[in-house]
Amino acid sequence: MYQIRYSEANSAGSWRLRQTGVYHHFSAFRNEPNVVIILQPTNRPGLDDRLLWLERDLDGPRHSREALTQDPRHLHALIFSTYTADWRWYLRTLGKKCSEEVRSIATRNRQRR
Secondary structure: OEEEEEEEEOOOOOEEEEEEEEEEEOOOOOOOOOEEEEEOOOOOOHHHHHHHHHHHOOOOHHHOHHHHHHOOHHHHHHHHHHHOOOHHHHHHHHHHHHHHHHHHHHHHHHHHO
8 A cells, every 4th residue: 555646737837746545455366356446636547548548458568458467566567657757847847946936036135235
């Protein structure tokens, strides 16, 4: 069980921080089913799209439906790869805002002297 936090851009160009909860009960015995519960904050999260791609075999053999059922680590790799992609863009946006703020403060300090 874990939570994954991720950044999500909206149409206005700002960012939201979201989190998704994952519970996975795995049994090493073949006759016992896996139980996976994913709690997501939106009606149409990116993970749904990736899982739909699996239905159509568009995500490649590493994340195929068979791979997910045979080795549960593939499901978790799919979850992480879905939700970590936007962090670099979010951090880039934060970096730009910080640079602008530092420039503004430096300019004000120069004007006071």
